[in-house]
Every structure is written in structure tokens, then in C-alpha cells.
Amino acid sequence: MMHISNSTRISALIAANAQVIDQIAAISPHFRKLKNPLLRKVLAPRVTIAEAAKIGNCSVEDIYAVLRPLGFIIDAVPQSVVPTVQPQHVVAERAFNHSLDVREMIAAGHDPFQRIMQEVRLLEPGQTLLLINSFEPTPLFRILQKQGFEMAVRKVDTETVYSYITKISAGQESAQEGNAAEDLFQVMADKFCGRFQKIDVRALPMPQPMVVILQALETLPENMALFVEHKKVPLFLLPELKERQYAAVHRLGDQGVQLIIYKT
Numbered sequence: 001m002m003h004i005s006n007s008t009r010i011s012a013l014i015a016a017n018a019q020v021i022d023q024i025a026a027i028s029p030h031f032r033k034l035k036n037p038l039l040r041k042v043l044a045p046r047v048t049i050a051e052a053a054k055i056g057n058c059s060v061e062d063i064y065a066v067l068r069p070l071g072f073i074i075d076a077v078p079q080s081v082v083p084t085v086q087p088q089h090v091v092a093e094r095a096f097n098h099s100l101d102v103r104e105m106i107a108a109g110h111d112p113f114q115r116i117m118q119e120v121r122l123l124e125p126g127q128t129l130l131l132i133n134s135f136e137p138t139p140l141f142r143i144l145q146k147q148g149f150e151m152a153v154r155k156v157d158t159e160t161v162y163s164y165i166t167k168i169s170a171g172q173e174s175a176q177e178g179n180a181a182e183d184l185f186q187v188m189a190d191k192f193c194g195r196f197q198k199i200d201v202r203a204l205p206m207p208q209p210m211v212v213i214l215q216a217l218e219t220l221p222e223n224m225a226l227f228v229e230h231k232k233v234p235l236f237l238l239p240e241l242k243e244r245q246y247a248a249v250h251r252l253g254d255q256g257v258q259l260i261i262y263k264t
Contacts, residue, residue, distance in 0.1 A: 001071050001072065001073050002016045002017075002071075002072055002073065003072075003073045003074075003075050004049065004067065004072050004073065004074060004075065005049070005074070005075040006048065006049050006050040006060055007048050007049070007050065008048060008049050009044070009045060009046070009047065009048050009049075009190060010024070010034070010043070010044040010045075010047045010048070010049070010052055011044035011045040011190065011193065012193075013049075013067065013072070014034075014040070014044055015194070016072075017070050017071070017072075019070055020067070020070065021034050021035060021040070022035075023066040023067070023070065024052070024063060024066060026066070027056060027058055027062055027063065027066065028055075028056030028057060028058055029158070030055055030056045030057070030134070030135050031052070031056050033106075036109065037109075041109070041111075041191075041223075043106075045187075045190040045191040045192075045193060046113075046139040046187060046190060046191065047138075047139055048139075049063055049064075051138040051139055051142075054136060054138050055135045055136055055138060088150075088151070088152040088153070089152070089153050089154070089155075090152050090153070090154050090164075091154065092154075093154070093162075094128065094130075094152060094154070094164045095128065096128040096129065096130035096164060097123070097127040097128055097129070098119060098122065098123070098127070098128075098129050098130070099129070099130040099131075099132065100115065100116065100119050100129060100130070100131055100132065101132040102115065102116065102131065102132065102133055103132060103133060103134050103160075106133075106134070111191075113140070113187065114247065114264065116131060116140065117184075119131075120144065120149070120165060120167075123165075123166075123167040124167065125167050125168065126166070126167065127166070127167055128164050128165065128166040128167075129164075129165045129166075130162060130163070130164055130165075131162070131163040131164075131165060132160065132161075132162060132163075133160075133161050133163065134159050134160065134161065135161055136153055136155075136161050136163070137161075137163060139187075140163075141163075142183075143183045143184070143187070144165060146183060148167065148168045149165055149166060149167055149168065150165075150166045150168055151163060151164065151165055151166075152164040152166075184249050185249045185250065185251040185258075185260065188225065188249050188260045188262060189260060191225075192224065192225040192260065192262065195223060195224045195225060196224065196225055196226070196227040196260075197216065197220055197221075197224055197225075197226050197227065198226075198227045198228075198229075199212065199213070199216055199226065199227075199228055199229070200228075200229040201213065201228060201229065201230055201231075202229055202230060202231045202255070202256050207236075209230060209231075209234060209237075210234060210236065210237050210240070213226070213228060213234070213237060213261070214237075214240065214244075217241075217244065217246060217261065220263075222263065225260050225261060225262040226259075226260070226261040226262070227258070227259070227260055228258070228259040228260075228261060229253065229255075229256060229257075229258060230256055230257045230258070230259055231256045231257070232256065232257055233250055233257050233259075234259075241261060245263060245264050246261050246262065246263055246264060247261070247262060247264045248260065248261045248262075
């Protein structure tokens, strides 16, 4: 039996018991996306129980009620989740500088996270991105609020949500760059949980680390990511990855740098 709390991710529930998909999907129309394997792959690793409740416009207890009969044990703590800074909910339209509609990407089973982050990075202080989605992207807010962004949400109808993402200042973004990188690493670690091929190139002389990594990518299954233990951030490798349509995120480890390399 699995102990769960507000901060347990939906992907962990599904991994423990596949019946979770049907049970949660019955709570809210927004959760029916979990029945689509491609959408489940995109959404489930990022969303916690508390965030799912917010997306589905239901209570955490509504979700717990369908999980208890499946044998899950509810822990009282930790209480977590929704971003520490709640997005403002607005009724009227707001001015914006750029817009991005990700509904078709999600419906096609594509992960819009990298595309959204590309647009966000283009914003100058004071500028706003209008993100159009079919639900309130609470996990995204959790990441962006740590990077110095403000969010406002306008629910246009049951299938359309406008999220206004405004960059506050360049200084805030710079000061929190390390936290942002750590957050992005964790997002990808959650997404590919249980689907890693791991290699350690720390003991290899240059340029063997790059050679070994590129060779590993040639045989990497499409639905997996490469987890690399490295001595440092491999700056010369990054352009090679981009050319091969791979992306990489990293964080500092106890004995070097850890990288997750995945197909874009």
C-alpha cells in the first residue's frame, strides 16, 4: 500500500495502480485527458494531487475519496502545493505583448513546456505573454513565480483559460537563475521517472565524455532520457545536442554535474 499526500504526483499514483486513471478521470472533464496515453505522458509527471484539484476545480478530498478504495493511505503531511504566490484571477481582458496557444500541442500529445519557456525568456521587464490553454497551468506557475514573474488568470469558458505572464525585473530573474535551473531539472526528472539510461563519464579523459554520450544517444530508445554523471557542464557538447534535436538540463551534484538529455 502506498502512502500519499497533497504533494504526491499523479504519475506516481498511476504507476502504483493503473485504475487511478479511470477513477480520477470520472471526477472532472479536465481529468479525462489522463485517458489519452500521450497526454498522460505530458501532464501526469508534473502535476501533484493538490495541483490536480485546482486544475479540475474540485477539492483534494474529492480525489482522496476515489483513491482510498484503491488501497492508498492518506498522510496528513506534507501540505503543499499550489504556488506560494497565487495568480490573480481577472475578469476583463489584459494587454499583452506576445501570445502562445498550446491547446493544439497538448491535444496532439506534445509537451509544450520548452516552447512556453522559450517565449517567456523573450520577455523584457514589464512585458506580458498571453498563454492560451484549456486549463489553469498551476505547475508552470510554481516554476515561474520563483523566477520573478507575476501571473494572472482569466477563465474565458470551460475549455479556454488565458494566463497572463508578466516579467517583473531582470534583476529578479538573474538572482534566481540557479533555482530556475534546479526546478527545470526536477521537472524533467519527474517526466522521465523510471525511463532513464544512466552513464558516468567523470573518469574519462577528454574528449571521451562527449564521444561516449553521443554514442549512447544513437541507441537511446525514443521514450527514454539519458542521465549523465559528468565532471562539469559540457559546453562543447551542447551545440552538438541541439543539432541532433536533443536538449539538456543540469544541476550540481555531490561530485560533479548531473545532466538529463532528452529528445526535443
